[in-house]
Amino acid sequence: MGTGNAATGAVDIGGTKIAVGVIDATGKVLARSETPTAARDGFEAALTRIVTLLAATRERAGVELCGIGIGCTGPVIPRTGEIGKADFLPGWEGCNLVARLAAQSGLRVALENDADAAALGELRWGAGRGLQSLICVTVGTGIGGGIIVNGALYRGVGGAHPEIGHHVIDDSGPLCYCGARGCWEALACGPAIAAHALREAPADYPHRAGLTTARLCDLARQGDAVASREIARAGRYLGIGIANLVTLYTPEAIVLSGGVMDSAELLMPAIREVVRNNCTQVPAADVALLPAALGSDAPLIGAGAAWWHRYEGGQRPC
Numbered sequence: 377m378g379t380g381n382a383a384t385g386a387v388d389i390g391g392t393k394i395a396v397g398v399i400d401a402t403g404k405v406l407a408r409s410e411t412p413t414a415a416r417d418g419f420e421a422a423l424t425r426i427v428t429l430l431a432a433t434r435e436r437a438g439v440e441l442c443g444i445g446i447g448c449t450g451p452v453i454p455r456t457g458e459i460g461k462a463d464f465l466p467g468w469e470g471c472n473l474v475a476r477l478a479a480q481s482g483l484r485v486a487l488e489n490d491a492d493a494a495a496l497g498e499l500r501w502g503a504g505r506g507l508q509s510l511i512c513v514t515v516g517t518g519i520g521g522g523i524i525v526n527g528a529l530y531r532g533v534g535g536a537h538p539e540i541g542h543h544v545i546d547d548s549g550p551l552c553y554c555g556a557r558g559c560w561e562a563l564a565c566g567p568a569i570a571a572h573a574l575r576e577a578p579a580d581y582p583h584r585a586g587l588t589t590a591r592l593c594d595l596a597r598q599g600d601a602v603a604s605r606e607i608a609r610a611g612r613y614l615g616i617g618i619a620n621l622v623t624l625y626t627p628e629a630i631v632l633s634g635g636v637m638d639s640a641e642l643l644m645p646a647i648r649e650v651v652r653n654n655c656t657q658v659p660a661a662d663v664a665l666l667p668a669a670l671g672s673d674a675p676l677i678g679a680g681a682a683w684w685h686r687y688e689g690g691q692r693p694c
């Protein structure tokens with residue numbers, strides 16, 4: 377098949393919504409639509425909606441598809457196409473999304489964890505183009521990451537996705553849902569930053585109601601002392617995690633994405649300072665810390681990239 381006009385179907389499954397799109401061979405989104413995940417209605421109902429939406433979206437884009445890529449929250453088994461045990465997808469464990477979509481569409485289908493898909497998107501079409509080693513870190517409602525080594529997605533034992541958001545930064549820190557204390561995510565994801573601010577702010581702090589990390593960043597920009605302190609702390613903890621990745625992997629680049637990184641201008645000075653101070657045993661200055669390039673469609677574009685990564689140039693072992 378020639379790939380010049382090839383387009384892929386892309387499916388991004390999150391805890392609250394499923395986005396479906398058509399991505400062309402340059403990473404451009406030709407058409408997109410969304411449906412609520414409604415995970416409790418069951419896998420079959422979601423599959424039916426995905427199939428219907430994909431057909432309508434492809435029709436709108438006016439192209440034929442060469443395959444379908446999927447990025448899915450939580451653990452997945454890329455080799456078999458099964459969904460793992462994800463808190464956000466109760467009852468979906470063991471359902472084989474790849475086999476079912478392939479049977480429905482007659483196309484080859486690739487499934488990856490959504491953080492891995494995001495890394496593949498940045499590698500193929502975003503900030504990591506042309507690089508051989510790259511870690512893509514997403515800081516939002518959690519912290520996730522995908523690791524690229526020698527131009528390919530790194531997979532652990534049995535194809536497992538490593539969870540960099542759960543590496544421990546401070547074992548006297550807050551208890552994480554994973555069972556450990558002071559995970560990176562428990563200290564520095566969006567909700568964790570806001571929760572710490574609420575714990576530490578004076579009782580009469582006027583911005584308590586509905587306080588989010590985005591709001592804290594706005595307040596810090598206005599010079600609010602409490603917010604400035606909390607954002608400095610967040611930058612330090614983000615910096616420790618990133619410095620650990622620099623020391624452990626020394627990749628060509630670490631690409632930073634997610635809602636919290638929309639305030640990169642507030643956070644990067646602290647992050648860079650920690651990397652400079654902590655990473656003295658590796659060439660840390662040569663590790664580029666880059667903003668993600670794919671924007672709000674990154675999860676969909678990543679899902680499309682997951683298909684290309686798996687199947688480009690014929691069938692690859694996963």
Ligand SMILES: [Zn+2]
Binds near residue numbers: 552553554559
């Ligand atoms: Zn954890």
